[in-house]
Amino acid sequence: MLDRIFAVKDVAKFSDVKARVTQVATSEHSIIFVWGVRPGQEIEPHTHPKGQDTWIMVQGELTYYLGNGQTEKIEAGQIDVAPKNEVHGCVNEGKEDAIFISIYSPKEIGYELAKK
Numbered sequence: 001m002l003d004r005i006f007a008v009k010d011v012a013k014f015s016d017v018k019a020r021v022t023q024v025a026t027s028e029h030s031i032i033f034v035w036g037v038r039p040g041q042e043i044e045p046h047t048h049p050k051g052q053d054t055w056i057m058v059q060g061e062l063t064y065y066l067g068n069g070q071t072e073k074i075e076a077g078q079i080d081v082a083p084k085n086e087v088h089g090c091v092n093e094g095k096e097d098a099i100f101i102s103i104y105s106p107k108e109i110g111y112e113l114a115k116k
Helices: none
Strands: 021-024 031-039 042-047 052-059 061-067 072-077 077-083 089-093 098-105
Touching: 031 077, 077 089
Parallel strands: none
Antiparallel strands: 021 031, 031 098, 042 089, 052 077, 052 098, 061 072, 061 089
């Protein structure tokens, strides 16, 4: 039977070296990932030229890159939407591990590094 229900904190994995991503599910329309970001770790600023990346914060707080040198704090309970070609990424400047869900839609959204 296809897995349909996931405990986010059980799926989240961490690395002492860099932020770690775990693919949870895929369909013809989207891909869902869970990210584990330890204090001091970064997900480089980037864009997706072919689609949207939606983040759902589950635990902790991150400094979210908005492009043009702008940032905003995001925390557990918030949803952050990066439409096609919008800069996003983050750094964990706090003392707690952060966990968020990332949903690509459509599933092939591309990836390009960007400036903070």
